[in-house]
Amino acid sequence: MQEIGELAARLREFAAERDWEQFHTPKNLAMALAGEVGELVAEFQWLTPDESRQVTGDPEADARIRAELGDVFIYLTRLADLLGVDLLEAAADTLEHSALRYTPESYRGSARKAPPLKRPENR
Template sequence: MSEIEALAERIRAFAVVRDWEQFHTPKNLALALAGEVGELAAELQWRTDAQITEAAATRAPELDRVSDEMADVLIYLVRLADVLDVDLIEAANAKIDRNEQRYPEHLARGSNEKYDRLRDTQE
């Protein structure tokens, strides 16, 4: 069993003993996930990239709040995947495969353009 599968099983059991499965619909889980992403963003919102990097490097106390929000995001994502029977590792690898086609290295290197705007300048 993978670590993600074990985590999904633990989250599922947590929900079952609390009779929360009734609330864990795909829509509700997606909305909860979006809310947690918002809370994560709020923890970083007014900090510079340098401040965030420094907090991470020094394990500053505010990093605990960021870590908690990241955990909430992961928990809701894993629970949503469990409810929808989506293998997150398989889905992520398939998406990376597609992105390797959409963003060829020779066109995408150093560019933040979306794949449909990348153009081969060597034509």
């Protein structure tokens, strides 16, 4: 399995070989990421909750969803690399923050939104 850092390096090289760094600004990458997330969402848009859980049973749908997830991950990884953000660290920080906001005692089985909690300063 490839590490995120290795993927980021491959994406950097891929963009450099094509002289695409000029287009890979944070704004453009964020917009491309949003577009790819939209394409992923479209795969689920009109499905019932049960149908959405079973979608990978259809080989064609599975291939489309897998491709969209790949696109989302590539753009997210490229954006994070460009901004110098360690995605695993950012995810761990967010999970830690969410654990404080959504305690099991208060939120088990609930989808309600927690009130804002002041986030710790950046490292």
